[in-house]
Amino acid sequence: xxxxxxxxxxxxxxxxxxxxxxxxxxxxxxxxxxxxxxxxxxxxxxxxxxxxxxxxxxxxxxxxxxxxxxxxxxxxxxxxxxxxxxxxxxxxxxxxxxxxxxxxxxxxxxxxxxxxxxxxxxxxxxxxxxxxxxxxxxxxxxxxxxxxxxxxxxxxxxxxxxxxxxxxxxxxxxxxxxxxxxxxxxxxxxxxxxxxxxxxxxxxxxxxxxxxxxxxxxxxxxxxxxxxxxxxxxxxxxxxxxxxxxxxxxxxxxxxxxxxxxxxxxxxxxxxxxxxxxxxxxxxxxxxxxxxxxxxxxxxxxxxxxxxxxxxxxxxxxxxxxxxxxxxxxxxxxxxxxxxxxxxxxxxxxxxxxxxxxxxxxxxxxxxxxxxxxxxxxxxxxxxxxxxxxxxxxxxxxxxxxxxxxxxxxxxxxxxxxxxxxxxxxxxxxxxxxxxxxxxxxxxxxxxxxxxxxxxxxxxxxxxxxxxxxxxxxxxxxxxxxxxxxxxxxxxxxxxxxxxxxxxxxxxxxxxxxxxxxxxxxxxxxxxxxxxxxxxxxxxxxxxxxxxxxxxxxxxxxxxxxxxxxxxxxxxxxxxxxxxxxxxxxxxxxxxxxxxxxxxxxxxxxxxxxxxxxxxxxxxxxxxxxxxxxxxxxxxxxxxxxxxxxxxxxxxxxxxxxxxxxxxxxxxx
Numbered sequence: 001x002x003x004x005x006x007x008x009x010x011x012x013x014x015x016x017x018x019x020x021x022x023x024x025x026x027x028x029x030x031x032x033x034x035x036x037x038x039x040x041x042x043x044x045x046x047x048x049x050x051x052x053x054x055x056x057x058x059x060x061x062x063x064x065x066x067x068x069x070x071x072x073x074x075x076x077x078x079x080x081x082x083x084x085x086x087x088x089x090x091x092x093x094x095x096x097x098x099x100x101x102x103x104x105x106x107x108x109x110x111x112x113x114x115x116x117x118x119x120x121x122x123x124x125x126x127x128x129x130x131x132x133x134x135x136x137x138x139x140x141x142x143x144x145x146x147x148x149x150x151x152x153x154x155x156x157x158x159x160x161x162x163x164x165x166x167x168x169x170x171x172x173x174x175x176x177x178x179x180x181x182x183x184x185x186x187x188x189x190x191x192x193x194x195x196x197x198x199x200x201x202x203x204x205x206x207x208x209x210x211x212x213x214x215x216x217x218x219x220x221x222x223x224x225x226x227x228x229x230x231x232x233x234x235x236x237x238x239x240x241x242x243x244x245x246x247x248x249x250x251x252x253x254x255x256x257x258x259x260x261x262x263x264x265x266x267x268x269x270x271x272x273x274x275x276x277x278x279x280x281x282x283x284x285x286x287x288x289x290x291x292x293x294x295x296x297x298x299x300x301x302x303x304x305x306x307x308x309x310x311x312x313x314x315x316x317x318x319x320x321x322x323x324x325x326x327x328x329x330x331x332x333x334x335x336x337x338x339x340x341x342x343x344x345x346x347x348x349x350x351x352x353x354x355x356x357x358x359x360x361x362x363x364x365x366x367x368x369x370x371x372x373x374x375x376x377x378x379x380x381x382x383x384x385x386x387x388x389x390x391x392x393x394x395x396x397x398x399x400x401x402x403x404x405x406x407x408x409x410x411x412x413x414x415x416x417x418x419x420x421x422x423x424x425x426x427x428x429x430x431x432x433x434x435x436x437x438x439x440x441x442x443x444x445x446x447x448x449x450x451x452x453x454x455x456x457x458x459x460x461x462x463x464x465x466x467x468x469x470x471x472x473x474x475x476x477x478x479x480x481x482x483x484x485x486x487x488x489x490x491x492x493x494x495x496x497x498x499x500x501x502x503x504x505x506x507x508x509x510x511x512x513x514x515x516x517x518x519x520x521x522x523x524x525x526x527x528x529x530x531x532x533x534x535x536x537x538x539x540x541x542x543x544x545x546x547x548x549x550x551x552x553x554x555x556x557x558x559x560x561x562x563x564x565x566x567x568x569x570x571x572x573x574x575x576x577x578x579x580x581x582x583x584x585x586x587x588x589x590x591x592x593x594x595x596x597x598x599x600x601x602x603x604x605x606x607x608x609x610x611x612x613x614x615x616x617x618x619x620x621x622x623x624x625x626x627x628x629x630x631x632x633x634x635x636x637x638x639x640x641x642x643x644x645x646x647x648x649x650x651x652x653x654x655x656x657x658x659x660x661x662x663x664x665x666x667x668x669x
Contacts, residue, residue, distance in 0.1 A: 029595045029607060058096075058116050059089050063245070071110055074244045074380050075407045076101045078339060090116050100383075100410055130669035135166040135601060137634075137662030138187070145188060145313065145650030157650045158188035158313040164662070165191075166257060168603065178205045180255030188313035193321070198312065201262065203253040213269045213276075216253050219262050222280060222429075223250035224332055224345045225376025225389035226401045228421075228439060231431030238417045238446040239462055241403070241433060243378050243387040245341045249278050249334045259310030261429055263328065274336050278345075281329040286351070288323040290360055291316075302365045303351050314650065323357035326350070328428055330372075339380035346373045349428050372427055383407040397422025399439065401432060413450040419443065423470040435466040435481060436473065443467050452491075460487045479508035479521055497534035502527070524591060525553040542569040552592040561587040563594045563610050575624040582617050585610040601632050601664040614640040614656075632664040 056065065058080070066077045079099045084090065093114050096102045145158040169181040181202035185191050189198050203218030222230035225248055232250055251269045254262045263282035270277045287307035293300055303324070312318050330347025352367035376389035388402030403417035419433060420443040430439040433446075444466035451459040462485040469478050483506075489499035508521040533545045546565040551558040567581040579599040587593055593611045599620040600606040608616065616638040623631050640646060640656040647653050 029597065055113060055115050058093070058114055059084070071113055073101065073242060074378075074385055075383065075405075077244065078380055078382075092116065101407060102410075129172045131168070131170040131666065133166075133168040133603065133664065133666045135164070135168075135604070135662060135664045137164040137660065138162055139653075140659040140661070141653055141655060143647060143650060144652040144654075159315075159318065160185065160188055160190040160313065162187050168255070170255075176207050178207070178253075179203060180205075180253060182255045182257060184257045186311055186313070189311070193312065193318075199257070199259055199310065201255050201257075203255055205253045211270050211272050213271050214251060215269075216251060216267045217265075219254040219264050220267050220280075221250075221252045221254045221262050222267070222278075223247065223252075224278075225343060225374055225391075226387070227432035228389050228391040228399050228401060228430055229345065229347065229372045229374045229393075229427035230330075230429055231427075231439075237462070238403070238415060238433065238464070239448040239450070239460060241417070243385070243403075245334075245336055245378065248341055248343050248376055248378060249276055249332055251278055251280070260308045261431070263429075265329075276334040276336065278332040278334070279330070282327070284326045285322040285354070286324040286326055287317075287320050288357065288361075290320055290323070293361055293363070293365075300365075302353075303368050319360060323354060323360060325352055325354050327352075330428075340378070342375075342377040344373075344375050347371070347428055370426060370428070391425075391427060393422075393425045393427060397424040399425045399427075399430075411452045414448065416445070416447045418445045435464070435483075438472075441468055441470045441472055443469070456490050458489050458491055461485070474509040475521065476510045477521060479510075481505070481507040495536055497532075497536075499530075499532040499534075501530040501532075503530070504528075522554065526592060527551045527553070527558075540571045543567070546596075548594055548596070550587070550592050550594060552589050554589075554591065559589050559592060561585075561589070561592040561594065563587070563596060565596055567599070569599075577622045579620040579622075580618070582615070583610065584615045586613045587611050588613070598636070599634070601634065601662065602630075602666060604664075608638075612640050612646075613642040614638060628668050630664075630666040630668070632666075634660075634662045634664075636660040 056071070063077060063081055066072055066080065072080065076099075079101050080096065083096070083099055090096070093111055093116060094107055097107055139162065142162050146156055146162050148156055163185075164187045165183075165185045167181075167183040169179075171180075172178045179202070181200070183197050183200055185198045192198065201219040203216050203220060205217075206212075206215045208214065221232045223232040224230050226243070232252060249269070251267045256262075262284075263280060264284050265280065265282035267278070267280035288302070289305045289307050292305045293302055306324075307317075307320055309317075312321055326349060328347060328349035330345060332343060332345035334341060334343035348369065348371050350367060350369045353361065353365050358364065370393060372391060372393050374389055374391040376387075378387040379385070383406060385405040386402075387404075388400070390398065390400045392398045399419075399421045401417070401419040403415060405413070405415040407413050417433060421434070421440050423441045425440050427439065432439050434442055435444070444464065446462065446464040448462045449460070451461075453459065462483070464483040464485075466481045467478075468475070468480065471477060472479065484504045485501070486503075487499060487501040490497055504525065504527040506523060506525045508523050510520075511522050527550070529549045531547045534543075536542045544565070544567040546567075548563045548565075550561045552561070553559075563583055563585040565581065565583050567579065569577070569579040572578050581599055583596060585594065587610055590611060593609050595607045595609055598606040598608055598618050601620075610616075616636065618634070618636040620634045621632065625631055637657065637659045638646075644656055645652055645654055646656075646658055
């Protein structure tokens with residue numbers, strides 16, 4: 001029976017989202033492996049959470065707006081502006097097919113986001129003004145944390161109900177003022193903490209047309225240069241890094257659910273002539289792990305023991321809440337001239353224990369101050385682009401990253417990226433290209449080639465080599481790693497689309513044993529083969545078929561694992577849409593685990609981790625009741641064939657079945 005399911009996964013076509021949107025789930029799946037964690041950085045999602053909400057006018061959009069759209073590469077922006085200057089207004093989107101860097105398949109995928117006939121004074125046309133969205137979800141059966149412990153004091157481990165609740169509000173008031181607000185109560189948390197909501201993120205944003213370009217009060221994110229000091233989250237893949245004048249200096253409002261990697265305060269971006277100035281100030285409370293701070297205050301680097309899960313359910317999690325505070329601020333100056341941009345920034349952050357922290361920890365930990373500075377730039381000359389950043393975190397260590405991209409012709413593009421992060425380097429909130437989730441103790445080089453040898457074939461090849469001079473995750477000695485990534489696919493403009501991908505990752509660990517002295521490292525390798533077949537008939541029926549086979553070579557004999565996926569999306573009635581996904585999986589080793597994108601609500605991304613043997617079925621139903629109201633419901637059930645429980649500790653669920661349910665109500669005005 002299992003063999004039949006696997007064969008069906010290869011033979012039955014299915015759906016992926018549009019080509020541009022569909023690339024995000026693929027990259028995020030890889031990001032989960034590279035991060036060596038099961039936590040998805042939601043700031044990545046927020047960069048693309050509202051695709052298609054803005055339509056760009058090719059005749060009146062400024063270079064900054066074209067850069068910020070994310071629809072074009074720096075080379076395409078260069079060619080587009082040059083064409084406009086020489087020949088004037090563009091009368092058809094497909095007129096660009098004659099330009100270097102554009103082809104018919106790319107223009108077809110960009111067509112929903114572009115126009116050429118709007119008024120010159122209206123380069124950006126918003127599709128939505130106001131939005132209110134409510135999400136509620138629950139998991140069955142309830143885990144052990146929601147039941148009274150008969151051995152303990154007769155109390156539940158989790159303080160709140162198992163209901164997950166999220167409220168999002170977005171509003172655009174005219175052309176200059178906008179606001180956003182997000183409230184979330186995780187499953188197991190109480191609705192309020194000391195009379196205030198469990199978690200709130202939100203902002204008020206002013207956008208101007210003169211010297212003051214924008215002012216954000218509330219929560220926001222920053223990016224300077226390549227993100228070595230402040231970063232909004234690159235995709236950790238050399239093919240996904242796009243550097244232009246806009247990405248070198250970003251002030252982005254933040255109203256999301258992730259309870260980390262953002263600033264809370266005020267930021268201001270100003271511009272005059274060829275100069276751009278960005279200043280900010282922030283104050284945030286931090287969670288710590290009291291259990292890991294029981295030693296001598298003079299020997300413990302307490303600021304490295306932060307809790308970043310955002311969960312406040314148990315007594316221990318609540319006790320560790322708001323034990324420290326972080327105050328930060330800085331200034332960045334960016335000079336731009338034609339296709340050249342050069343920036344410099346400096347910033348300071350101070351972390352100290354709060355009064356609650358002094359009471360809980362019962363030790364006086366000294367405050368710590370980190371100063372950072374950065375020099376970054378980008379230069380575009382025809383088909384050649386050079387970019388990089390040099391950053392210093394105090395006087396202890398430095399970090400640098402430099403790369404180049406070359407458009408050899410319309411059918412061949414390539415790039416090289418090199419980086420070196422010192423063992424003691426730390427930025428403010430660094431998020432740049434690296435093998436994992438930490439920009440520290442790493443040096444390496446990567447290259448990427450994008451080839452279109454024929455009208456029906458697109459090939460991408462990436463190679464990466466990493467070296468870690470000091471101990472890191474799961475190692476106590478220096479180690480190294482590498483990755484090879486090869487994919488073949490058709491351009492994705494036909495009804496039938498296909499994609500074949502092979503990824504091989506090698507890393508080193510230090511096995512835990514009772515021996516003393518320096519232990520040898522163990523080399524492990526995971527090789528994945530990913531087949532996709534996509535078929536789409538208009539807007540009413542879309543099917544996807546996918547098979548992932550993973551081989552773990554930690555011993556002499558490779559250990560296989562697989563996941564076979566079937567997904568169908570169809571329009572049941574004129575205003576009713578349905579998505580059904582079925583996954584059959586067999587994964588016996590955690591290092592061989594497989595992440596697959598699952599159907600989810602609007603503004604939500606789901607990437608379940610498949611480990612064990614079983615099957616999972618997901619049903620997503622969306623109904624547009626009237627013009628401004630959308631109602632969605634989701635139910636997902638997983639059955640394990642090799643276990644009677646799932647999870648562990650307070651998250652332990654008895655039985656081999658688990659159900660997840662949720663509803664979403666969205667109002668657009």
